[in-house]
Amino acid sequence: MAAVATAPMTPKLSLKLLIDKERNRVVFAETDKDFVDILFSFLTLPMGSIIRLLGKKTGVGSMDRLYESVAKFDERCFKTPACRAMLLSPRSEAEIRCKGLALELDEESEPWIYYRCLSSRSYCAVSSVFGARCPCGGTTEAPILALGWQGCEGSENGFVRDSVNFIVSDDxxxxxxxxGASLALINELGIDDGNVLEKKTVHLNREEVLNLLKRALVSNIPLTDVFLQEPDTIDCAEKLPTKNIIQAREKPKISSDNNLKIPMKLFLSKDTDKVVYAEASEELVDLLFSFLTFPLGSIIKLLGKRSSLGCMDNLYKSVELLSSPNYLISNECKEMLSSPKLAPFFGVDKQLLHIEEAFPLSIKSCACKTCFSFSSATRCLHGHNVSSFNLMNPKLQNSGIERGGGYVKGMGWFLITDEMEVSPLSPITSVHIINKLMVPISGLEEVTASLGEAEALDLLRACLISDEVLSDVFSPNLLRLLQQNWLGFFPCKSDG
Structure with a gap:
């Protein structure tokens, strides 16, 4: 009898839960390194990767629409063919360390694969991004495999030490x-009768971890949501009072050497005091699109650990609680979680929010053009000699190795809607937006503004929590109050 083929087993992770039966709520989870490493890996994921992994249904403000704008953006408006891919699938500085986790979240990420140009005789072009432009005119499409990662081989994977057990609260x-920590959590929930408590073991696969990531972005009880609630019964996250959050925010300390301002025009509805749309140069579009490349941990740090992203702030603060070398593997791991950097070449020239970009590594490639190494080896696994090559910047037209550059061509102004839909400027599109919102054309007012570091921070915050980003940041109700502080001159509306 022929053997029956069996499907490969899907990796699963066990998790022990303590449950309050009366409230049908998780009190805490007891776990080891494997689950905590996965939770902490959330902080290293760029926002664009989170949106892609969750099927563009994160529920995070207007971020999904910003991502969709990149997907629909006219390819001719990008500086190079690779720019769109960099924004839709941004790489992570921590991707090598996250590759050895018990469950792999991002199956598309291949940190061990780089790309070379097939048509380049000198084999000069090596890129971390598929489809980058080579100096010879071709594109990097041929994958080459890594021989190893210097400093990682034989070292401990993940972020926390293997010999420690942890408890994870519902938030x-x-x-x-x-x-002591367990009893403190029980007391915090007001549980006096131990008979209402029961233990339960659950088994997680990749899909359930992605559900946990999704709920953690919008909910304060993600463990209960994922393991005790039916998906159809989970309430949508309550809409936050965005204007109050933005007005109440503490102004960041703006460095004296950063006087960069990005000009823009706002078209306001006199009747509703809302921004209908904005017109701006490629500098603002680059800034908005770059939000997709920001690691989640860096966003939380920028917003002073008050991101309003579910309970992600708690996860971030836990890194500080576990800063002792008894818990985290190294200071490098702590920095990778609390101040994650952009992947090499993912920064833009006029970035107002100061997220550091990781330095690109020099790699060694072999003569057979099928593998490479970051180590000091002089021969590959096939016995061929290896030579050093620098990774090139996929955003640059000349395929240079210097950092910086932008994603969008400077080809005029772009249109940005209140909901973060970005497109090349089109008079017909602007009329369509006006008609869609049923705003009388005579009821529009044009206002000139300049955007600096404080406004950029407000834009980022509003993109995370609002469906009306421009209105929440630039509403006419705020223009008079903020005119002297951070927007420069605005034509005042007539008192009549």
Missing amino acids: LVVRPASI
Whole structure:
């Protein structure tokens, strides 16, 4: 009898839960390194990768629409063919360290694969991004495999030490496991009768971890949502009072050497005090699109650990709670979680928010053009000699190795809607937007503005929590109050 083929087993991860039966709520989870590493890996994911992994249904403000704008953006408006791919699938500085986790979240990410140009005789072009332009005119499409990663081979994977157990509260505060910490969580929930508590073991696969990521972005009880609630019964996240959050925010300290301002025009509705749309240069579009490349941990740090992203702030603060070398593997791991950098070449020239970009590594490639190494080896696994090559910047037209550059061509002005739909400027499109919102053309007012670091921070915050980003940041109700502080001169509306 012929053997029956069986499907490969899907990796699963066990998790012990303590449950309050009366409230049908998770009190805490007891776990080891594997689950905590996965939770902390959320902080290293760029926002664009999170949106892609969750099928463009994150529920995070206007970020999904910003991502869709990149997908629909006219290819001729990008500086190089690789720019769109960089924004839709941004790489992570921590991708090598996350590759050895118990469950792999991003199956498309291949940190061990780089790309070379097939038509380049000198084999001069090596890129971390598929489809980057080679100096010879071709594109980097042939994959080459890594021989190893210097400093990682034989080292401990992930972020926390293997010998420690942890407890994770329903709102994702991670603590070292102890009787005292467990009793404190029980007391915080007002549980006096131990008979209402029961233990339950659940088994997670990749899909359930992605569901946990999705709920953690919008909910304060993601463990309960994922493991105790039916998907159809989970309430949508309550809309946050965005204007109050933006007005109440503490102004960031603006460095004296950063006087960069990005000009823009706002078209306001006199009747509703809302921004209908904005016109701006490629500098603002680059800034908005770059939000997709920001690692989640860097966003939380920029917003002072008050991101309003579900309970992700708690997860971020847990890194500080576990800063002792007894828990985190190294200071490098702590920095990778609390101040994650942009992947090499993902920064833009006029970035107002100061997220550091990782330095590109020099790689060694072999004569057979099928593998490469970051180590000091002089021969590959096939016995061929290896030579050093620098990674090139996929955003640059000349395929240079210097950092910086932008994603969008400077070909005029672009149209940005209140909901973060971005497109090349089109008078017909602007009329369509006006008609769609049923705004009388005579009821529009044009206002000139300049955008600096404080406004950029407000834009980022509003993109995370609002469906009316421009209105929440630039509403006429705020223009008079903020005129002297950070927007420069605005033509005042007539008192009549």
